Amino acid sequence: MLKGKKIALYVTGGIAVYKVVDLMRSLIKAGAEVQVAMTESATQFVSPLTFQVLSKRNVYRNIFAEDDPAKVNHIHFADWPDLAIVAPLSANTLAKLANGIADNFVSSALLATTCPIFTIPAMNEHMYENPATQTNIETLRGRELYVMNPDEGFLAEGYSGKGRFPTQERILDELRLFIREKGRALPLKGKSVIVTAGGTKERIDPVRFISNDSSGKMGHAVAEAAWEKGAEVTLITASPLAVSGNITVIRVESADEMHEAVSSRFDSSDALIMAAAVSDYSPETTHTRKMKKRDKLTLTLKKNPDILKEMGKRKQTRQCLVGFAAETDKIEEYAKKKLEEKNADLIVANDVGKKDRGFNVDKNEVIFFSHHEEPQTINLKAKKDIAEDIVDWISNFIN
Ligand SMILES: Cc1cc2nc3c(=O)[nH]c(=O)nc-3n(C[C@H](O)[C@H](O)[C@H](O)COP(=O)(O)O)c2cc1C
Structure with a gap:
């Protein structure tokens, strides 16, 4: 969602400027191009050099430093950008924004900005609660600028209150939600999607289990x-990987x-994507206490429920059912068989016999098998990109 996004990051004078360095790095890591402008007050807290080195770009500060006659820097x-973020937003610049004041690089460029603006105010509690600040916030919200609510907690002043710069997790969740609302068409808006992920663990005793190599990255x-395409998503996962706060996780x-x-x-639900590697078998007996080591151990395994098959039987015509086939040979034969036997709409098949793709790595190569189309090979690429292809396929199917 942030990949390829051009983001203008405006930094104003508050104690939280140091936290914005990390925020900027996360945006860049997520694939965004970030260009920074700072107020003179902001440079009192963190040197522009820090932002320059980490963004690998010039940092704009002085409205009259017109180095290129071909353009006016603050208008350019x-x-x-596709998106402007103001972080932290000081009470002072907030007041300027609300009143159309353009007396430095940051306030002038913001007044000339036409793309969506996402702001993160952070300040002393009394500054924040001051009716002047509250009125200014209402004014900005009335103009469709996004104004985050600050966190409550320990402030730089040494006491607890409302005004703290929010946690990075909260910022990124709200930012993604904001981009989603402002962005392109959302083909899965109003649709409820369940995704399963990870390799299940079948307990032998409290410290031993049977599992598989699935990391959960694909799911x-x-x-x-x-979620980025507008769906309400429930992720049922056996993987410890982190999940963004916009997704319901079980x-x-x-x-x-x-x-x-x-x-x-x-x-x-409208769609179920079974990306989890559900163990086919589990021990018939799970010992409640740790088993002592012995020379020989025989385990009797019982078959686990076939979730995909069961849901295939229950499926209604409006629902889309997607299964995965992780194979080491006869991929096409097994995938086609699975498509029929499980009454799935799409089987995403992949070869797990190769080290550079499939289980536990970031890339995959897959083949889509469906009822009315020729098999479609998706060449080796990032799982995130394959995930988009899968979701596009589902969007077309549902709509
Ligand atoms: C140590 C210190 C910490 C400050 N922290 C904040 C803050 O967190 N939020 C804020 O709105 N102002 C804060 N200020 C006041 C602003 O820096 C001041 O209002 C300044 O004029 C803001 O300028 P700017 O909006 O051009 O960046 C702080 C000032 C100092 C000296």
């Missing part, structure tokens, strides 16, 4: 991609827990 800066990427461990979590939600 305002016209360039988590599919969940994010579906953490499970065993195939039985996953079965229960999927089964109780499936009927009200």
